[in-house]
Amino acid sequence: MVEIKWERNFDAAVEKAKRSRKPIFQDFWFDG
């Protein structure tokens, strides 16, 4: 089973994406 390692900071995700050339998948969620 692969565990998703979530980034929580947008700018950090962009930096990771630039380094890896991967796109970003962003999940906007609500804890209701």
Add this chain to the structure above:
Amino acid sequence: MNTGPYLDEKVQKFIEEQFIPLKSQCFWDRPTDLMKRFDIKWTPTFLIHDSEGKEHHRVVGYVPADDFLSQLGLGKGKVFFNTERFAEAIAQFQTVIEQHPNAGATPEAIFFLGVAGYKHTHDPKALRRAWDTLSSKYPQNEWTRRAEAYSEIPL
């Protein structure tokens, strides 16, 4: 914690391997800067950005795993397409079409496969082939109607 669409192992693997995964919590009584920036009005909202953080695809609401995987693949293809990486876009759209023939995003992938093929080769037959596929497999779909203008292109 993995919930909702992330319970599916294929979804988990695809996101972890193909994307930089990012979670952003929403607060309706005090919208965050990211909610305002991306105009988030409902959850779940899933965005796919290029490596500069520019949005290229959006899914609102939960969908079954096969549909979700096709949306992820389509979004990745649209990142390639919109950044003019047409050969990679073509390969990505073909993967969506082959792996998820019954998914909701597949007609859109066929449409963009045709457009990416045309932009990559300047051969309008790619557009005609998209129409042929859409009209035969998805005759009632909106993307078939969008491609109807290509039906007159000679093969």
